Amino acid sequence: MRGPMSDTHADRENGSYDVIVLGAGPVGQNVADRARAAGLGVAVVERELVGGECSYWACVPSKALLRPVIAVADARRVDGAREAVTGRLGTGGVFGRRNRYVTDWDDSGQAAFVTSLGADLFRGLGRLDGPRRVTVTGDDGTTHHLTARHAVALATGSRPVLPDIPGMAEARPWTNRQGTDSSTVPARLAVVGGGGVGVEMATLWQGLGSQVSLLARRPLLPRMEPFAGELVADGLAKAGADVRIGAEVAALHRPDPRGPVTLTLADGSRLEADEVMFATGRAPRTDDIGLETVGLTPGSWLDVDTTCLVAGVEGAWLYAVGDVNHRALLTHQGKYQGRTAGDAMAARAAGRPLDDAPWGDHATTADQHAVPQVFFTDPEAAAVGLSAEQAVRAGHRTKSVDVDFTAAQGANLYADGYRGKARMVVDLDREVLLGVTFVGPGVSELLHSATVAVAAEVPLKRLRHAIACFPTVSEIWLFLLAAYERG
Numbered sequence: 281m282r283g284p285m286s287d288t289h290a291d292r293e294n295g296s297y298d299v300i301v302l303g304a305g306p307v308g309q310n311v312a313d314r315a316r317a318a319g320l321g322v323a324v325v326e327r328e329l330v331g332g333e334c335s336y337w338a339c340v341p342s343k344a345l346l347r348p349v350i351a352v353a354d355a356r357r358v359d360g361a362r363e364a365v366t367g368r369l370g371t372g373g374v375f376g377r378r379n380r381y382v383t384d385w386d387d388s389g390q391a392a393f394v395t396s397l398g399a400d401l402f403r404g405l406g407r408l409d410g411p412r413r414v415t416v417t418g419d420d421g422t423t424h425h426l427t428a429r430h431a432v433a434l435a436t437g438s439r440p441v442l443p444d445i446p447g448m449a450e451a452r453p454w455t456n457r458q459g460t461d462s463s464t465v466p467a468r469l470a471v472v473g474g475g476g477v478g479v480e481m482a483t484l485w486q487g488l489g490s491q492v493s494l495l496a497r498r499p500l501l502p503r504m505e506p507f508a509g510e511l512v513a514d515g516l517a518k519a520g521a522d523v524r525i526g527a528e529v530a531a532l533h534r535p536d537p538r539g540p541v542t543l544t545l546a547d548g549s550r551l552e553a554d555e556v557m558f559a560t561g562r563a564p565r566t567d568d569i570g571l572e573t574v575g576l577t578p579g580s581w582l583d584v585d586t587t588c589l590v591a592g593v594e595g596a597w598l599y600a601v602g603d604v605n606h607r608a609l610l611t612h613q614g615k616y617q618g619r620t621a622g623d624a625m626a627a628r629a630a631g632r633p634l635d636d637a638p639w640g641d642h643a644t645t646a647d648q649h650a651v652p653q654v655f656f657t658d659p660e661a662a663a664v665g666l667s668a669e670q671a672v673r674a675g676h677r678t679k680s681v682d683v684d685f686t687a688a689q690g691a692n693l694y695a696d697g698y699r700g701k702a703r704m705v706v707d708l709d710r711e712v713l714l715g716v717t718f719v720g721p722g723v724s725e726l727l728h729s730a731t732v733a734v735a736a737e738v739p740l741k742r743l744r745h746a747i748a749c750f751p752t753v754s755e756i757w758l759f760l761l762a763a764y765e766r767g
């Protein structure tokens with residue numbers, strides 16, 4: 281096998297590369313970056329926009345749109361500042377801000393970044409065509425046949441799932457795409473699904489002036505501590521949204537495509553809205569990427585090892601990174617996998633030993649122990665590691681400590697009438713943290729302190745010497761540790 285720095289002009293003319301990356305979202309770009317940094321010849325294939333769902337219809341536009349909503353809510357929590365907030369949000373300014381952050385859905389900047397790495401960018405649909413082979417079909421029907429000496433990385437992301445409900449096609453529902461790229465505010469918006477997309481979209485569109493109904497079968501944010509979903513539901517209700525837990529949509533009717541949509545719920549009641557959005561989970565974009573040509577099942581999530589190699593494929597050449605491996609459907613976690621897998625490919629290509637023991641350079645150990653996540657709702661919900669219930673289920677001997685943020689003067693000074701809660705889950709055998717959850721205004725920037733403590737397994741005896749500044753929201757740490765010590 282040839283080592284790194286093996287791509288020559290002739291190789292590229294022949295479509296021969298060290299590494300081929302399918303999908304130029306944030307994750308694919310990170311694989312390409314690391315592989316190029318190690319001197320490998322890289323081809324990147326993208327069928328839509330370089331930058332992926334995250335840049336144009338997910339993280340970036342949603343946070344660009346949510347920020348003005350939260351900024352106004354924050355100001356309204358401070359006596360004196362509140363009086364200065366008059367009127368409604370300027371939707372022109374809000375949508376203009378979003379358009380700037382998504383570069384008007386023009387990917388030339390990110391495409392230039394990929395080529396600046398020294399990677400070749402192929403525009404078109406990439407499909408595996410047997411081991412180490414990829415075919416790219418462009419919109420204009422042109423075809424490129426590529427081969428990979430060392431690795432193919434599948435970074436094709438995920439798409440929204442629409443449940444099989446009568447009338448779905450007629451209802452022309454919004455998904456995360458319309459929820460983030462629309463520039464008109466529906467007077468009434470029904471949002472179905474109480475996960476991350478549902479709660480953020482409900483916060484956003486209610487804040488922009490829609491009358492939002494959030495329909496969730498189960499309590500909100502089921503993967504976080506229960507109090508997170510409860511406080512977020514309270515916040516939405518306070519903002520004027522109609523939050524219905526235990527609601528199930530049975531049928532949809534929209535006889536006039538320009539008219540309202542009627543939702544019939546399982547209890548027989550009806551709800552009329554101007555748009556309905558489904559935020560009911562994701563499916564992997566693996567149905568049409570040639571998985572069957574390498575013995576895998578089209579449409580499946582891809583099982584991977586700690587270096588992100590796909591299980592059940594001979595020869596250590598096929599990697600799956602980001603949403604497609606279903607480890608953690610988060611950009612930052614996918615990028616971490618991309619960096620780790622890119623480094624592992626380079627080590628394997630050079631014949632160097634792998635450092636894939638837990639927390640090694642070629643191991644994605646944080647995927648199991650220290651995944652951080654923030655929902656940018658009002659209040660924000662932020663968590664890292666295991667919830668109390670997950671920790672017990674994983675067999676740990678634990679103690680959970682809960683503190684109300686009003687204990688911290690920094691929180692009270694940050695927002696009058698601050699409402700929020702924190703929990704830390706302690707591993708009693710090792711006296712380190714397994715997980716931490718913060719819910720409250722401004723907690724998103726507090727989360728990284730907890731992520732460092734969980735990932736680095738900082739002993740609690742040492743953590744008590746990490747002093748939070750007075751008077752900041754971070755003072756919550758002092759009260760969590762004191763509550764733990766009190767027993």
Ligand SMILES: Cc1cc2nc3c(=O)[nH]c(=O)nc-3n(C[C@H](O)[C@H](O)[C@H](O)COP(=O)(O)OP(=O)(O)OC[C@H]3O[C@@H](n4cnc5c(N)ncnc54)[C@H](O)[C@@H]3O)c2cc1C
Pocket residue numbers: 302303304305306307308325326327328329330331332333334335337338339340342343404405406407435436437438456460477565568569601602603604608609610611612613614
């Ligand atoms: C509304 C919403 C908000 C979110 N907010 C956040 C957030 O705040 N923070 C966070 O961490 N995560 C957030 N997420 C999750 C985040 O968007 C995903 O985890 C992230 O986009 C995954 O990155 P990826 O590169 O794996 O996939 P994607 O971003 O989906 O990129 C995959 C790329 O592959 C391309 N592709 C697919 N198939 C092929 C093929 N056959 N050939 C060539 N190219 C192909 C696609 O066109 C796409 O460009 C959010 C998700 C949604 C829906």
Ligand SMILES: NC(=O)c1ccc[n+]([C@@H]2O[C@H](COP(=O)([O-])OP(=O)(O)OC[C@H]3O[C@@H](n4cnc5c(N)ncnc54)[C@H](O)[C@@H]3O)[C@@H](O)[C@H]2O)c1
Pocket residue numbers: 443472473474475476477478480495496497498502527528529559560561562608609610653654655656
């Ligand atoms: N800020 C962030 O980090 C952020 C924001 C949004 C999304 N994301 C990530 O993107 C991914 C996708 O989010 P999502 O909210 O689409 O999926 P999800 O799987 O997190 O939540 C979907 C919800 O819809 C419910 N549901 C499923 N079918 C339903 C039906 N027929 N009727 C009513 N409810 C139904 C499920 O019970 C679940 O609670 C998640 O992994 C999430 O973490 C992250």
